[in-house]
């Protein structure tokens with residue numbers, strides 16, 4: 457599955473499968489990135505916020521030294537929320553850590569501004585312990601800065617992350633460049649179909665994050681996932697990752713474990729019966745108000761996600 461790609465609205469090919477690096481510890485992530493690239497992965501998803509782009513960069517360098525070419529891989533980074541009024545500076549910092557002169561895709565990580573002059577580079581806090589957010593900032597102004605990045609050559613494409621339908625509808629009338637991507641949490645327990653449908657209509661590619669349910673893979677025991685895995689003789693991870701391919705989405709799987717990095721490449725073709733089983737499960741959770749969102753940082757901001765609004 458590592459050779460399958462989708463087309464972005466920029467004309468670029470984006471791999472269907474990528475290695476995630478959130479919470480990948482320094483000391484492990486270099487090896488994970490190098491191992492993934494040497495074993496055929498073509499996409500690495502990172503972010504300034506993850507605090508490990510130096511090690512990701514060391515992994516890239518290791519892969520390049522083994523003969524992998526820069527132009528054959530797709531590197532993603534994201535501007536962190538304290539840099540949403542300084543996106544080029546954010547990108548420069550990521551590029552320096554990664555040891556690259558461009559990324560293939562640069563995303564707005566979250567559509568809000570945390571105080572750039574606050575008491576911490578990434579997570580400024582107020583005296584009461586809440587995150588220090590500049591509520592008067594418009595995410596549309598961040599997007600205008602993102603658009604200006606394209607002429608610098610430091611990124612081939614720009615996109616967003618954690619954008620709800622409501623936020624996309626605010627942004628799109630003001631966008632000179634339609635985001636190439638919206639990276640969102642997506643799995644059968646959080647299909648976010650209204651966002652996926654709008655993105656499809658507007659030509660915005662979905663990158664699905666936390667496909668296994670994030671840390672520890674809590675979705676491995678979901679009933680339809682187990683059933684489909686047994687039917688195909690694969691592990692639940694293969695079902696959860698494969699779910700995204702017929703949806704036309706790129707899927708990001710994080711692992712620092714070489715055996716799992718290898719295992720996660722082995723996606724399967726889900727048949728119509730499997731897809732119906734997973735869709736029925738999603739619909740049931742939606743109707744019962746039991747959707748599961750695993751990544752919802754304590755920003756204290758209403759991002760417009762129906763399960764959280």
Ligand SMILES: NC(=O)C1=CN([C@@H]2O[C@H](COP(=O)(O)OP(=O)(O)OC[C@H]3O[C@@H](n4cnc5c(N)ncnc54)[C@H](OP(=O)(O)O)[C@@H]3O)[C@@H](O)[C@H]2O)C=CC1
Nearest residue numbers: 476477478665666667668669670672693709710711712713
């Ligand atoms: N834009 C955004 O705001 C966000 C983006 N992301 C991106 O998406 C990526 C993936 O999402 P993430 O939240 O990390 O979680 P995932 O859903 O990818 O799950 C990762 C967890 O599953 C474990 N795991 C991986 N493969 C297997 C396997 N085959 N069998 C058993 N366990 C397995 C990993 O363990 P181990 O590593 O120990 O092997 C880790 O604990 C992130 O790393 C990041 O790049 C994620 C969240 C938010």
Ligand SMILES: O=C[C@H](O)[C@@H](O)[C@@H](O)[C@H](O)C(=O)O
Nearest residue numbers: 478503505506751752753754
């Ligand atoms: O990409 C992964 C997530 O969005 C992560 O960057 C955030 O959850 C961050 O740790 C936070 O606490 O705000």
